[in-house]
Each structure stands twice: as structure tokens, then as C-alpha cells.
Amino acid sequence: MVITSLLSAAARRCSRSASAIVRREVTGFHDLTIDGCAASRKSSKLRSVASPTFEAAGHRWRIWFYPRGRLWARPGAMSVYLELANGDSGAADRLDEDDDDDPVEIRFSLLDQDGNPLPKHTRSKSDYFFNVWPMCKGGFANFVKWKDVEESGCLKDDRITIRCDIMLSRNYSEDVVDDDDDCAAAAAPARVVVPPSDLHEHLGGLLRREHGTTDVTIDAGGGATYGAHGSLLAVRSPVFAAELAAATKKSGSGGIRGPTIIKVEGIEPRMMKAMLHFIYTDTLPPEMAAEQEEEVAMARSLLAAAARYKLDRLKLVCEEKLCERIGVDTVAGNLALARQHGCQVLAAVCMEFIARPGNLKAVTETHEFHKIKASSPGLFIDLLMKKLA
Structure with missing residues (x-):
């Protein structure tokens, strides 16, 4: 009886506090x-x-x-x-x-x-x-x-x-008041906090095979393979959608099938990995924030891959990066790439840079320009016309 009374008293007694979030x-x-x-x-x-x-x-x-x-x-x-x-x-x-x-x-x-x-x-x-x-x-x-x-x-x-x-x-600071008198505790109203979207992180986890299984294997050559999800590839890229449809039709519907294999030629494995990262997360991979020379090379390769697979937003992101990295040593290569893939803004920025006093002569003396000269004679003619204008 004594123990029961003590427990009842403890149950009746509560600690009251009040705080204000300003x-x-x-x-x-x-x-x-x-x-x-x-x-x-x-x-x-x-x-x-x-x-x-x-x-x-x-x-x-x-x-x-x-x-x-x-x-x-x-x-x-x-x-x-x-x-x-x-x-x-x-x-x-x-x-x-x-x-x-x-x-x-x-x-x-x-x-x-x-x-x-x-x-x-x-x-x-x-x-x-x-x-x-x-x-x-x-x-x-x-x-x-x-x-x-x-x-x-x-x-x-x-x-x-x-x-x-x-x-x-x-x-701002909270004011807290403690009172140990007997009371009926009052619950503070809850505040709903909605954080920024982290969908890209979850989809990135899918790409890293942290959750679920993949139904597509991309063979990038050289022993490099990447697991992916066919439905997501098809939604993001019409080219992948067509390749997956063709592969599914070819394999037929009978029996137990393994992952659909898509062979990709002409794209470096690391560029394939970077492109998949963008497909899943809509962001560039961290390695894109490299030294300027390496960043330009990656942006060029990724732009070409984006154009091939009709990833229009990725193509624009890479085009913008290249526009911000225009210099004597890079402008010829950037211009050739812009002409090849229809990047009108990048082409205009390159031609504007070349037209500045002294730049044309410096550009035509670079190693990159001489490499492009043989393969893109149209570009060489354009530069000469710019000089004569």
C-alpha cells in the first residue's frame, strides 16, 4: 500500500517548463x-x-x-x-x-x-x-x-x-522557465520542417547500387561496365529508349532473361560514368571541378556524349562551362566542337574572342589550332575571313 501511494504521488507530480522560440x-x-x-x-x-x-x-x-x-x-x-x-x-x-x-x-x-x-x-x-x-x-x-x-x-x-x-x-534565443509544481503537462505545438529535396541523392544511391537491382548493363569497353535502370534511362534519353526497345525486341519474351546489355563505343568509360551520374542526379560529378585544363577536356567529351544521347540540358551545362573557359589555347578546339554539335552561343563567344586585337595571331600559333586545321578546313577559312574583315 505504501509503495502504491508513492508511485501514485510520483505519477501526479510533473515538471513544468515553458520556452519561447522567437x-x-x-x-x-x-x-x-x-x-x-x-x-x-x-x-x-x-x-x-x-x-x-x-x-x-x-x-x-x-x-x-x-x-x-x-x-x-x-x-x-x-x-x-x-x-x-x-x-x-x-x-x-x-x-x-x-x-x-x-x-x-x-x-x-x-x-x-x-x-x-x-x-x-x-x-x-x-x-x-x-x-x-x-x-x-x-x-x-x-x-x-x-x-x-x-x-x-x-x-x-x-x-x-x-x-x-x-x-x-x-x-533567436529561447527563454526557459522550470517549475516542479504538480501540473498537467501541456504539449507544445509541433512545427513541420520540410527540408530541401534530396531526390537526386536517392537516385544517386540507385546508381551506386545501394538499393534494389539493375536491369541494364552498359558495356563501355575495356572491361568497364555499369549497372543502370532501363526505365530511368529511357525517360531521360530518347536514344537510350530506342536502344532498349530494340534490345528487348531482339531478345524476345520467352524464358528467364538477365540484364539487357547495351554496348557503347566511342565514349571513354569515365565519361560514360559522368553521363550516368547526370542522368540520375541532374548534376555534374564532383570530378568536373578539376584544374582548368582537365575541366575543359572533360566538358568537351561530356558535351559530345550529351549531343549523341540527346541529353539537351547536360549539353547546355557543358556549353556554359566551355564559354567560361575561353582562352588562346582553348578557343580553337571549343569553336570546332561548337560547329560540330550546333552550339551557337559557344561558337559566337569563340568568334568574338578571336576578333579581339592580337588574339587571332596568337590563336593560329597554338598547337591545338594546327591539330584542328587539317581536320576542319572550314574553321581555318572562317578564321582567315575574320582576319581580313
Whole structure:
């Protein structure tokens, strides 16, 4: 009886506590002045300029300005993007733990001569996550056209100002009160936290054979084989879809069948592996962030593979990488590749680089140019015409 009474008393007694999670919206803005607009408009397409890092809304950021737009921009449009730059001070380029479950709202505005945002030329995005992958940027490929800038009256003394507003929510300190009086415990309301999508990680796990079984074996030659899932290959690439359909028809429907084997010739095994990584995750493999010379070689090979298998987005990603790696030693090879696979933006960027004073002579003296000269005489003629123009 005594023991029962003690247990009953303990059951009636509870520890009461109360806490407050204070959530506040943190905002900040940065004004970026573009001085020398006339010269900016003559720069190469995809050429970008980064602002110095600045602090706003409790984090460090930088703005990327593309005077003639990124790869997806319409003709005559400028592009602006915001990038998290916390890593410049030694930390990883990620939001704080308290912030990384919530989207960031960003807004870019063209300012009039009095420093006021023009609603007509204001673009905003309210659900951007900067923690999805390293160095990701949020912004607008078609922010505003130069023609509209001129008509707006914002252009003065060959300069314009663009404002970037940043808004996010943060958790602040908790106040906790403990009370051991007898009480009826009250449950705090639950907060649902929806993390960024990690579908690409799960699909990447499928590629690494961490889950399930594969029904396709890709033979890349040299003893290199890769397991894959036919349904995913078919959805992503019409070429793979046709090859799988042909292989299935050839094998017939009788008996127990093993994995469908697809032989791939003319693509290096490591490029096949990189292409499969993109098919499953929609991202480039980590090894693409190599030294510039190696990165260019990989981007070229991967672009050719993407064109062959009609992976249009991968082709554009590689084209953009090559546009950002134009130099005397690479422009001839990039131009030949652009002509071969119909990469119009890359071809235009290459020809624009060659047309600059002194560049044509330097390009024609490179080892790469002489290698291409024999196999692509049309390219050689184009360069000569450029010189005579």
C-alpha cells in the first residue's frame, strides 16, 4: 500500500517548463552600381563580373552581373544572380543551422535616378534555398533588357544602380522557465520542417547500387561496365529508349532473361560514368571541378556524349562551362566542337574572342589550332575571313 501511494504521488507530480522560440524576419539590401554601361554591353556573352562580398541579413553575399546575359537569357537582356559567400571567411558556403530549413526571398530592382526601385523592373523570388548544392546562385537570367534600361531614364553618366533585397527568417534565443509544481503537462505545438529535396541523392544511391537491382548493363569497353535502370534511362534519353526497345525486341519474351546489355563505343568509360551520374542526379560529378585544363577536356567529351544521347540540358551545362573557359589555347578546339554539335552561343563567344586585337595571331600559333586545321578546313577559312574583315 505504501509503495502504491508513492508511485501514485510520483505519477501526479510533473515538471513544468515553458520556452519561447522567437522567430523574426531579417532583411537587408545592397546597391550595386554598374559604371561603364556602354563598355559592358560590348563584353562577351556569358562574361560575368562579381561584386565584392557584402553583409546583409546576417550573412555574407556577392552579386554576379552578366552584362549580356547567361546562357538562357534572351538577346539584349542582362542577368543578375545572388550567391552565398560565407565561405570567404573560412566557413562553408551554407546558411546557419537555424536558417537552412527556410527559403530565402530575394528581390532585384532597377533604381531610378532618385534611388527608388522601379516596380516595372523589379523581379522577386520567394522560395529559394541556398543550401541545395555548393555555390548555387539565385537570380534572373532575363532581369531587364538594355533597351528598357535606356527607355526607363535610369541610365545617367553611363551608369545604373541595381538593388538586391534579401529577406529570411531566423530563430533567436529561447527563454526557459522550470517549475516542479504538480501540473498537467501541456504539449507544445509541433512545427513541420520540410527540408530541401534530396531526390537526386536517392537516385544517386540507385546508381551506386545501394538499393534494389539493375536491369541494364552498359558495356563501355575495356572491361568497364555499369549497372543502370532501363526505365530511368529511357525517360531521360530518347536514344537510350530506342536502344532498349530494340534490345528487348531482339531478345524476345520467352524464358528467364538477365540484364539487357547495351554496348557503347566511342565514349571513354569515365565519361560514360559522368553521363550516368547526370542522368540520375541532374548534376555534374564532383570530378568536373578539376584544374582548368582537365575541366575543359572533360566538358568537351561530356558535351559530345550529351549531343549523341540527346541529353539537351547536360549539353547546355557543358556549353556554359566551355564559354567560361575561353582562352588562346582553348578557343580553337571549343569553336570546332561548337560547329560540330550546333552550339551557337559557344561558337559566337569563340568568334568574338578571336576578333579581339592580337588574339587571332596568337590563336593560329597554338598547337591545338594546327591539330584542328587539317581536320576542319572550314574553321581555318572562317578564321582567315575574320582576319581580313
